[in-house]
Amino acid sequence: DVKVTQSSRYLVKRTGEKVFLECVQDMDHENMFWYRQDPGLGLRLIYFSYDVKMKEKGDIPEGYSVSREKKERFSLILESASTNQTSMYLCASSLRLGGQAFFGQGTRLTVV
């Protein structure tokens, strides 16, 4: 059974903290993605990676960075968390860009 696993379901962090969201996939997929989901705004792409150490900005990269040191792992970093980064974060992977995506269970992050 294919799997994308996000390290936490729920996370509460303080304003100004550095936050790491981890995502691991076991499907040997080249492509990995980070989205955030907010009511009324749908899913918005933050960053994606099409190979190890390669990354591309999505639609809303400001305030975020990513790291992909190994093929199976894609990390989202909030350098200095702010309250407007309170959201549901979804990681996904795919074999082909534009192809079927497999999603993790989501991390609901609250910044207080």
Added chain:
Amino acid sequence: SQQGEEDPQALSIQEGENATMNCSYKTSINNLQWYRQNSGRGLVHLILIRSNEREKHSGRLRVTLDTSKKSSSLLITASRAADTASYFCATDAGVQGAQKLVFGQGTRLTINP
């Protein structure tokens, strides 16, 4: 950038009825996909239809694609309470080297027993 736009935003029907959701998009595509999301969970892929296909079936799901109108519809027949979820369409950018999935805002479907 919002490529896909679902309509309606919310739909409430009785169990056993059919549910139809629509998606419109703006640019050319290679394929269009539909996903389902149960409350507070990740998205699950339902079906993919390629730009050269007009209709596709999977169990109780039927998807149509009209590239001339840049629109797609998802029909769920004989709905069940377990179909209650949000449904999203997703399109790829259709330009080589820039293909990424762009999602709409979703349709929230409620099936009443």
